[in-house]
Amino acid sequence: MTTHNLFALDAIEPGTARKVTVDGRQIALVRLDDDVYAIGDTCSHADVSLSEGFVEPDECAIECERHGALFDLRTGEPLSLPAVRPVPSYDVVVVDGEVILTIDEEADE
Numbered sequence: 001m002t003t004h005n006l007f008a009l010d011a012i013e014p015g016t017a018r019k020v021t022v023d024g025r026q027i028a029l030v031r032l033d034d035d036v037y038a039i040g041d042t043c044s045h046a047d048v049s050l051s052e053g054f055v056e057p058d059e060c061a062i063e064c065e066r067h068g069a070l071f072d073l074r075t076g077e078p079l080s081l082p083a084v085r086p087v088p089s090y091d092v093v094v095v096d097g098e099v100i101l102t103i104d105e106e107a108d109e
């Protein structure tokens, strides 16, 4: 398990997503109000970056820009077709205004 101090919460606007690469993993960080969620950045339907998609705050989800699959930001589970497989989800917390990501390598793959 590794912990990564990423950036200040203020570096990401509410209702937007930002892509980071950590330990070779591409991860979409999404801010909703003062909470941050982290899921795998690559859509499970095709090789498309989810952080380029559309944040849906009411559903706590992000919509893939290519074909419109929705992914739950809390779990990485797809909420709509055409995606049927989840993307990874990661633990992320905000401590003293800093976004901190934890990767559990054993649970991840």
Ligand code: FES
Binding pocket: 043, 044, 045, 046, 047, 048, 064, 065, 066, 067, 068, 069, 081, 082, 083
């Ligand atoms: S590539 Fe994401 S829904 Fe098709």
